[in-house]
Amino acid sequence: MRLGIGLGRDPDATKAALDAVRQAKKSCPRPTLAVAFGSVHCDQKKVHAALCRELDPAILTGGSSYAEITTAGVTKGSVAVLLLELDGVRPRFAGAAVDGGPKAAGEALARGLGGGPASGTLPLGLLFSSIGNGYDNDALKVLGTCLGRFPLFGGLLCGDYDLGMSHPKFWDNWQYSGPKLTRKAARLALLELPRDDYRVAFGFEHGWEPVGPEVRLTKCKGPKVFEVDGMPVIDYYRQFVGADHSGDFFQILIQRFAFAMQLEGDYAGSSLIKLPVAVDCDEGSITYFPAEDLQGRRVRLILARRRGLVEGARRAAQRCKEALGGRKPSLLLVVSCCSRNRILHSRMELEVDAIRDVFGPDVPVFGFYSGGEIVPFLSRYQDVVDPAKLFSGSHYHATTIGMMALAAPESPKRVATPRCGACAPATNERLRELLDRSEAVLDDSESFLANLSKKSYDDGEKLRRQTEVIHRYTPHDVWRKIGSNAQRGSYELADAEFKGAFLFMDVKGFTSFSENHAPAEVVSALNAIFAPATELVYSCGGDVDKYIGDCLFAAFPKPARAVEAARGLLELVARRAAEGSPFNVRIGVNSGRAVRANVGSTGRREYTYIGDAVNTAQRLESNCSPGKVLVCAGLEKEARRRFAALERREIAAKGKSVLLTAFECSL
Secondary structure, three states: OEEEEEEEOOOOHHHHHHHHHHHHHOOOOOOOEEEEEEEOOOOHHHHHHHHHHHOOHHHEEEEEEOEEEEOOEEEOOOEEEEEEEOOOOOOEEEEEEOOOOHHHHHHHHHHHHOOOOOOOEEEEEEEEEOOOOOOOHHHHHHHHHHHOOOOEEEEEOOOOHHHOOOOHHHHOOOEEEOOEEEOOEEEEEEEEEEOOOOEEEEEEEOOOEEEEEEEEEEEEEOOEEEEEOOEEHHHHHHHHHOOOOOHHHHHHHHOOEEEEEEOOHHHOOOEEEEEEEEEEOOOOEEEEEOOOOOOOOEEEEEEOOHHHHHHHHHHHHHHHHHHOOOOOOOEEEEEEEHHHHHHHHHHOOHHHHHHHHHHOOOOOEEEEEEOEEEEEOOOEHHHHOOOOOOOOOEEEEOOOEEEEEEEOOOOOOOOOOOOOOOOOHHHHHHHHHHHHHHHHHHHHHHHHHHHHHHHHHHHHHHHHHHHHHHHHOOOHHHHHHHHHHHHOOOOOOOOEEEEEEEEEEEEEOHHHHHHOOOHHHHHHHHHHHHHHHHHHHHHOOOEEEEEEOOEEEEEEOOHHHHHHHHHHHHHHHHHHHHOOOOOEEEEEEEEEEEEEEEEEOOOOEEEEEEOHHHHHHHHHHHOOOOOEEEEEHHHHHHHHHHOOEEEEEEEOOOOOOOOEEEEEEEO
């Protein structure tokens, strides 16, 4: 095995590409595979043309990247080239367009290879692709079905992440598809290595840290999330990023707060990331990659900060090293997410430094920062290809780091890539001191903000649960008024006139039932009536003001709907009686005006209805026959529309000097 790594940093894209290739060719003059990554800030046409001038275009793969990884460290604005010559191994290549969807792309790649790997080999695929619609895992599944199970390693080629994921140029990436410079394409290189000579292992991690407990995604459409535990998803995030932030800044900021789907069984304690990639404030949705149907999924909010990301890279390297079984890697390929590089900021080399701490400084390292990572979840080659293993095969990830270690029979010859030029020693030392100091402040600030976010989450969760409980004990109309007033900075409810209808429903037979049954049975029996009755009142546009023992009191802005609700309540009780319920009801309905006022003291208040119209409704209920509804004369016309039989009655109501005319209604 021979390999060469080159790095070009000339401002001119052509010169940078030529420098990189020529450096690499010093150690590998006759490569059978060339992998190249050119910065998103380079002229990609110039980069590709220069690469094809110095190399056989048929062996070329790679594309545009956010940052480049070589033995020189992590660089931006550069061109990085890896050349490989594997004894007796000629890679097979296939290309496909991705704009027809990931499944179609996977099928086209499989056809392009002309068949799966030969038996008795150690197959390995390198896959570099344009960013698709988030369902890139579908392409990997198709490849496994068509070609057989073997590891795929690579990533999605990147656009300019600094512009934000809502910017069109973020999705503007390039692929080196052999002699063609393409957009919206994928290229697969299949290496069929001698099984007894080579050893391959993988590492995968994210290093994000949990912020709060598990929640459920309660309203989704595919990868679009609208509600989290019943709360609008954008409001859910505003708990952490602030209510005033919006637009592009909000979208960039929430990418520090992803969701983790917890794994179970042998992988308990691990998780898969769902990264927010698009915010639609008008629609009230956030889209997550990798894409799948998220309805009802349980997730946990997680936070990205530098120390966690670096430790994640270290853990991935340790797993990879252990899976090699004592073999020393000849080459380490690394792919990490562009968002991780942005979080690392001026210390973007920390991830690669952590990896080199594990493997040693003399192991050749090559890779790029991507728009998505393609890497096996498992570390040992035999586990990756074992269909009996949960999460075997390769997977598309977001905001993770993945690596592949390749151990050849003999250590390859290589050339060290140049380090960046340094300032004068004294100046360089002073700048490094200042940078270290500022970075320490940033790390401490991140730690403080992470703890603050966790506390904010915990406090917010307690407040939300408390609010839900209070909501259950408060009339809906009162709740809405309090919320509306609070937004305006007012915390008092003003007395107001109400015109509509009032309904009292009393459960008959309940007193004797409660004398002969345990308290738990009494409560259960009462709720068996009140629960559906309450829902019926709400469905008719009313609001339950209170429960008075075994009596329900509700108000309706539209009197006709109160009569509709009364009929529905009689039907409900009749159905329950047919099922063996011993209870019946009396219902009184009266229309008119009342005052909605604050009653009580500053320590305990009730915002309730007061007036003759309310008292009369209660008098009608107390004078009603069981199993019937007694309505006031003003609702006679509406009652005749709703009920089969009406009987006119003159009632001597308590507190009334004259008889009341009312109509008793039957089903």
